[in-house]
Amino acid sequence: xxxxxxxxxxxWGTAKWDDWRFHSPTVQPDLSHADLSGFDLSFVDxxxxxxxxxxxxxxxxxxxxxxxxxxxxxxxxxxxxxGASCIAARLAVTSxxxxxMANANLSNAxxxxxxxxxxxxxxxxxNSANLVGANLFRANLREVDxxxxQLEQxxxxxxxxxxxxxxxxxxxxxxxxxxxxxxxxxxAVDCSHASLKGAHLTGAYLYNVVFRAADLSxxxxxxxxxxxxxxxxxxxxxxxxxxxxxNRTVLAHTDLRHANIQETSASYLDLTDAHLPEEAHPFxxxxxxMGLSENFGSLYSPSNNP
Numbered sequence: 001x002x003x004x005x006x007x008x009x010x011x012w013g014t015a016k017w018d019d020w021r022f023h024s025p026t027v028q029p030d031l032s033h034a035d036l037s038g039f040d041l042s043f044v045d046x047x048x049x050x051x052x053x054x055x056x057x058x059x060x061x062x063x064x065x066x067x068x069x070x071x072x073x074x075x076x077x078x079x080x081x082x083g084a085s086c087i088a089a090r091l092a093v094t095s096x097x098x099x100x101m102a103n104a105n106l107s108n109a110x111x112x113x114x115x116x117x118x119x120x121x122x123x124x125x126x127n128s129a130n131l132v133g134a135n136l137f138r139a140n141l142r143e144v145d146x147x148x149x150q151l152e153q154x155x156x157x158x159x160x161x162x163x164x165x166x167x168x169x170x171x172x173x174x175x176x177x178x179x180x181x182x183x184x185x186x187x188a189v190d191c192s193h194a195s196l197k198g199a200h201l202t203g204a205y206l207y208n209v210v211f212r213a214a215d216l217s218x219x220x221x222x223x224x225x226x227x228x229x230x231x232x233x234x235x236x237x238x239x240x241x242x243x244x245x246x247n248r249t250v251l252a253h254t255d256l257r258h259a260n261i262q263e264t265s266a267s268y269l270d271l272t273d274a275h276l277p278e279e280a281h282p283f284x285x286x287x288x289x290m291g292l293s294e295n296f297g298s299l300y301s302p303s304n305n306p
Contacts, residue, residue, distance in 0.1 A: 002034040002054075010036075014044045021045045072110075 006029045010017050021029075029049040037057040041064055048068040055075045063083040071089060076096035084104045092112040100120045107127040117137045121144050128148040136156045147167040157177045164184055171191045178198040185205045192212040196219050204224045213233045223243040230250045239259040246264065252272040261277065 002032055003030040006030055007034055010039075010041075010044075014041065018045055 033053040035055045040060045042062040051071045067087040078098045088108045090110045094114045103123040105125045113133045120140045145165040152172040166186045168188045174194045176196045181201045183203045188208045195215040208228045215235045218238040236259045246266040248268045250270040255275040
């Protein structure tokens with residue numbers, strides 16, 4: 001439970017609280033399980049505070065300092081953390097439906113299993129954050145820095161990832177149904193065993209992305225650029241690759257017979273044991289072991305295009 005003295009100091013106002021923090025830098029505030037719903041705690045210093053299990057429903061924490069704070073299992077429904085600093089904060093298993101964390105700094109934060117449905121993270125820094133098993137259904141991740149973030153088994157159904165920084169992100173076994181990546185750059189991202197049914201990657205740039213055993217049924221990859229990607233054993237039923245450019249990409253053990261590869265340009269593909277549409281031009285193999293094909297231009301001739 002919360003320390004009564006610490007809670008009373010916070011209730012007296014942020015000026016009193018910040019003065020106490022300044023003169024007691026070694027004291028860790030204990031506000032665990034406190035009900036701070038509706039409080040205006042803008043700009044307040046809660047760094048390294050214990051807020052485990054606290055209730056902060058509709059609490060205003062704009063530009064607050066929460067570096068190293070413990071908010072595990074806290075209730076943060078519709079809480080406003082716009083511009084807050086939460087570096088290395090612990091928000092594991094928090095209930096944060098509809099939370100606003102736009103432009104917040106959550107780098108290296110522990111967000112394992114947190115419920116961020118309909119959350120607004122636009123412009124936030126989630127570099128190296130741990131979001132394993134987190135629920136980001138319909139979350140706004142536009143312009144978010146997710147570099148090196150861990151999102152294994154996370155749910156991002158209908159999430160908005162437009163213009164997000166996706167460098168070396170771990171999406172293993174994640175659910176990315178109808179997720180928006182249109183025009184976004186993905187570099188060294190691991191999507192192995194992930195489900196990307198109906199995901200939108202039109203015009204995206206994918207370099208060294210791993211889709212091994214991933215489900216890309218009905219995924220939209222039109223006019224995308226795909227370099228050094230690995231689709232081994234991926235499901236490509238209904239995948240739309242029209243106009244895409246594939247270079248040095250592995251498509252081993254895939255079935256492209258029900259994918260749209262009209263106007264798709266490709267070079268140096270690994271097509272080992274791949275199933276291709278009958279209309280496709282034969283591939284010229286240059287490596288017997290890898291099944292690499294030389295540049296063969298469009299998989300469909302112009303006369304076959306609608």
